Amino acid sequence: AAESMFNRPVCVQVRCQGCEERRLNVRVSIELLSVSNPVHKKDLAVRLTDDTDPFFLYNLVISEEDFQSLKTQQGLLVDFSAFPQKFIDLLQQCIQEQNKDIPRFLLQLVSSASVLDHTPVFLNVVETNPFKHLTHLSLKFLPGNDAEIKKFLASCLKCLKEDKIKLEEKLKKTEEDLTRQLSYTQQ
Amino acid sequence: AAESMFNRPVCVQVRCQGCEERRLNVRVSIELLSVSNPVHKKDLAVRLTDDTDPFFLYNLVISEEDFQSLKTQQGLLVDFSAFPQKFIDLLQQCIQEQNKDIPRFLLQLVSSASVLDHTPVFLNVVETNPFKHLTHLSLKFLPGNDAEIKKFLASCLKCLKEDKIKLEEKLKKTEEDLTRQLSYTQQ
Numbered sequence: 001a002a003e004s005m006f007n008r009p010v011c012v013q014v015r016c017q018g019c020e021e022r023r024l025n026v027r028v029s030i031e032l033l034s035v036s037n038p039v040h041k042k043d044l045a046v047r048l049t050d051d052t053d054p055f056f057l058y059n060l061v062i063s064e065e066d067f068q069s070l071k072t073q074q075g076l077l078v079d080f081s082a083f084p085q086k087f088i089d090l091l092q093q094c095i096q097e098q099n100k101d102i103p104r105f106l107l108q109l110v111s112s113a114s115v116l117d118h119t120p121v122f123l124n125v126v127e128t129n130p131f132k133h134l135t136h137l138s139l140k141f142l143p144g145n146d147a148e149i150k151k152f153l154a155s156c157l158k159c160l161k162e163d164k165i166k167l168e169e170k171l172k173k174t175e176e177d178l179t180r181q182l183s184y185t186q187q
Numbered sequence: 188a189a190e191s192m193f194n195r196p197v198c199v200q201v202r203c204q205g206c207e208e209r210r211l212n213v214r215v216s217i218e219l220l221s222v223s224n225p226v227h228k229k230d231l232a233v234r235l236t237d238d239t240d241p242f243f244l245y246n247l248v249i250s251e252e253d254f255q256s257l258k259t260q261q262g263l264l265v266d267f268s269a270f271p272q273k274f275i276d277l278l279q280q281c282i283q284e285q286n287k288d289i290p291r292f293l294l295q296l297v298s299s300a301s302v303l304d305h306t307p308v309f310l311n312v313v314e315t316n317p318f319k320h321l322t323h324l325s326l327k328f329l330p331g332n333d334a335e336i337k338k339f340l341a342s343c344l345k346c347l348k349e350d351k352i353k354l355e356e357k358l359k360k361t362e363e364d365l366t367r368q369l370s371y372t373q374q
Contacts, residue, residue, distance in 0.1 A: 157347065
């Protein structure tokens with residue numbers, strides 16, 4: 001079971017090796033995954049996708065144990081249960097600033113390769129103050145393999161089919177309603 | 188470039204090793220693929236999918252050279268250019284018979300495994316007359332790998348997104364049209 005905490009496109013600054021910086025709308029999805037084997041616990045799953053590119057997929061899954069090393073390594077002061085909301089707060093700050101010329105909070109997607117292609121990327125939350133760049137958080141994502149992309153696309157297809165059925169029903173109902181009103185008015 | 192010749196669900200009889208026979212609706216797509224490398228030629232691409240199962244994908248691509256061995260092996264009397272239409276004629280005959288208790292023409296999907304799962308399958312067009320079963324055609328399909336399923340799902344997603352946009356536009360236009368007519372009638 002997955003509990004969705006955040007799912008929306010955010011503007012990121014893409015930095016690849018030897019390339020010009022560019023902007024990209026990346027959909028960030030944050031979910032808590034219930035894992036009950038061997039014991040009941042929750043993993044944090046973060047997914048980066050691009051609504052315009054079906055093959056763009058980067059994944060990060062953080063277990064409570066993973067989080068301990070992330071916490072030490074990046075000097076975080078929150079615990080695992082509070083971390084998702086703090087991450088979302090940081091994303092919200094970036095979203096608030098994303099249309100400004102000089103945003104104070106910025107999301108960077110950094111790759112050591114020359115293009116975003118089958119290599120890990122870092123998603124960094126960077127604050128720029130008059131003195132320096134401060135990296136609040138840096139998360140490493142792995143590119144999705146074919147099997148993961150396949151599963152992701154199947155879930156998109158399922159949602160889209162449901163949307164389409166709802167739209168068809170709404171269209172039918174709208175036509176019926178208004179036609180009925182029209183015939184009633186004309187009497 | 189691909190030229191679509193046939194694309195619709197047909198009822199097939201599934202036969203796996205040691206399993207009970209069952210019916211399945213399989214979408215058969217037949218396309219001519221233009222290949223211009225090294226010389227200009229056309230390949231016949233046949234795809235089996237299941238509208239209710241995004242991971243169900245079997246492929247067969249027949250080049251003109253492949254066809255020569257198929258022709259010899261199965262004693263076919265048509266040439267490569269006439270083959271696709273003959274195949275479609277056979278499918279149509281199966282479709283016409285598919286709701287009958289004892290269909291004269293039947294499509295079989297045969298696997299040597301115990302389930303349809305990552306093993307090749309044969310699609311057979313079988314005629315049953317009072318005397319015997321006659322196999323008119325037997326084509327071997329390979330299961331799609333993750334990369335092929337990924338590409339197929341991305342193309343489904345693209346079509347479905349276009350359908351959804353058209354539906355949204357139609358709903359908007361219908362609402363506007365009928366609201367205008369209604370207000371006109373009420374004046």
